[in-house]
Amino acid sequence: MEQGDNSLRKGPWLEEEDEQLARLVNVFGERKWDSIARISGLRRSGKSCRMRWLNYLRPNLKRGCISPEEEQIIIQLHDRWGNKWSRIARSLPGRTDNEIKNYWRTHLSKKNTQLQEEGNFQCNSNASHNPEQDFPYQTGNPSSSCNLAYCDIVQNGSAMTGADQYDLWSLVESPYETRLYDHWMSEISCGEQEEAKFGGGCNYGWNYSEVGESCMMDSLWDMS
């Protein structure tokens, strides 16, 4: 792992490196990764720093098992968007693209292939988003405490009008999806109570109806 004096370090990160990186990101923000890498003296590339922060150190990361509800979302969004892991990750607050990508490869792609071979699974990218149709092998519980905003949208979609469903899909695909995601993250991260829920597994302290689309979008427009 250790190479020449001028070479960049590779391999697993040490605790001291994590602490140093976190300090610098808190000062400079999540940008200028090359500068952060240089200033830190970590002998890591900017890319490596960015990767470490986004996939491991970032606050509000939701570690632990992917819940059945999250799995449904991943399957549905993968069906819709393909291997657009970062895009899918934005719809799952607290999950990273790397995590979702790994989960897909190790769990879902196999399952998907198997079911397709058995002929009882239909990939239906343009169809209506009926969970029972799209996920014949998954029966998530809509009343589960693991509901996320998106989960509500997917699972309770039948209770919404077609127009409402269209608006929500447009929302996620809009140019402002990143800000939307950031906003969701800040919603989640405010307050220790939410953090406690967050750290406890898969229990977010809010859902779509609690956030409220109009006020959420208003504040999004204010972010610049």
Next chain:
DNA sequence: AAACAGGTCAACCGCCAGGAG
């Protein structure tokens, strides 16, 4: 207990797009 196989996941690599000069 040891060897092996398969699964998991953190980390790296290469490509590409966008912005700055």
Next chain:
DNA sequence: TCTCCTGGCGGTTGACCTGTT
């Protein structure tokens, strides 16, 4: 307009873990 740099993204690798023989 062109070139260079930075950062984002998806694919891939390899170390580690766990289960099985």
